[in-house]
Amino acid sequence: MPLYIPSRRFFTLFDETETTAASTTFVNSITQITLPIGTYTYEGVVGGSTVSTTAGVSVGTTMASGFAINAKHLTYQGSSFFGLTFNNSFTRVDTNSEFFISINLDGSATNRFAHSHALGVIKLTSAQTFGFKISQRTTTDAVNVAKLMIRSYLNFSKIA
Numbered sequence: 001m002p003l004y005i006p007s008r009r010f011f012t013l014f015d016e017t018e019t020t021a022a023s024t025t026f027v028n029s030i031t032q033i034t035l036p037i038g039t040y041t042y043e044g045v046v047g048g049s050t051v052s053t054t055a056g057v058s059v060g061t062t063m064a065s066g067f068a069i070n071a072k073h074l075t076y077q078g079s080s081f082f083g084l085t086f087n088n089s090f091t092r093v094d095t096n097s098e099f100f101i102s103i104n105l106d107g108s109a110t111n112r113f114a115h116s117h118a119l120g121v122i123k124l125t126s127a128q129t130f131g132f133k134i135s136q137r138t139t140t141d142a143v144n145v146a147k148l149m150i151r152s153y154l155n156f157s158k159i160a
Contacts, residue, residue, distance in 0.1 A: 008132045009157060009158045010155070010156065010157055010158070011035055011040075011083075011102075011155075011156040011158070012033070012153060012154070012155050012156070013031070013032075013033040013130075013131065013132075013153060013154045013156075014031070014153045015029050015031040015132055015148065015150070015151070015152045015153065016031070016150055016151060017029050017030055017031055017130065017148070017150070018051065018130070018147060018150055019133075019134055019146070019147070019148040020134070020145040020147050020148070021134045021135045021136055021145060021146045022136070022140070022142045022144070022145045022146075023135070023136060023140040023142065024058075024135050024136050024137065024138075024139070024143070025135055026058070026060070026133040026134065026135040026141055026145075027074050027080065027133060027134055027135065028062050028131060028132075028133045028145070029131045029132045029133065029134075029148060031045075031131050031132070032062075032129055032130060032131040033129070033130065033131065034127060034128065034129040035124055035127065035128050035130075035156060036124075036126065036127050036158075036159060037124055037126060037127055038123075038124060038158045038159075039122070039123045039158070039159050039160040040121070040122050040123075040124070040156040040157060040158050040159065041119075041120070041121055041122065041156070041157050041159055042118070042119065042120060042121075042122055042144045042154050042155060042156045042157075043117075043118065043119040043154070043155050044118050044119075044153045044154035044155055045115060045116070045117055045118070045149075045152065046059055046101050046103065046116050046118060046132060046149065046152040046153075046154070047059065047113065047115025047116065047148075047149035047152060048103060048105075048113075048114060048116065048134050048146055048148055048149055049110060049112055049113045049114075049146070049147050049149065050109060050136065050141075050144055050145065050146045050147065051144045052113075052136070052141040052143075052144035052145075052146075053095060053107065053108070053109045054107040054138060054139050054141055054143060055107050055136035055137065055138055055139055055140065055141035055146060056104070056105050056106045056107040056108070056137030056138035056139075056146075057103070057104075057105045057112075057113075057114055057135075057136065057137060057146045058102075058103065058105075058123070058135045058136070058137040058146075059102075059103040059114070059116075059132060059133070059134050059136070059139055059148060059149075059152075060100075060101055060102050060103070060132070060133050060134075060139065061100050061101045061131065061132060061133065062130045062131050062132070062133050063100055063128055063130040064126075064128060064130075064145050067095065067122055067123055067125060067126075067128065068076060068094075068095055068122070068123040069094055069095070069100055069120060069121075069122055069123075070120050070121045070122075071100070071118065071119070071120030071122075072118075072119055072120055073116045073117070073120075074116065074117045075103055075114060075115070075116040075118075076114065076115055076116070076117075076160065077105050077111045077113060078110075078111055078113055079116040082139075089146060099114065100122070101118055101132070103115070103116050104137055105137060106137055106138045107137070107138035107141075108123050115149060118146060118154065121159075122150060124155075130135070131153065132148055132152055134146050134147070135146040
């Protein structure tokens, strides 16, 4: 019996906008993707930066609740996106969409860039439309904004 493979199996959220936040309130990127019901593997790189020495950075996604996550994310921080300071690694299995992608970097004079290599499996029980969001983390610095890393992306492959 042949294996049936639907024609629409691969989805990519690729964000080329320069979304910025001048406070601790999240700002949503205008780039979004809608995934239908199903189980997906995903992989991507997401990040944020600031020139502020006090504000910090938080990056996340705008997903609703109602799905299961099995994820491993490696997060790096440093003085540039090419810095190799390893911040943490975690594997999580839960249903809390707030932490699907969650990168947090407190304000610091030396560490002003953070990015994550995210990979895992996600099971959606309803269609989900989402994108990235960014804010300052530690305090508001209206002059030195937090910026979502241009070309942040997540690739999804539908497996069931």
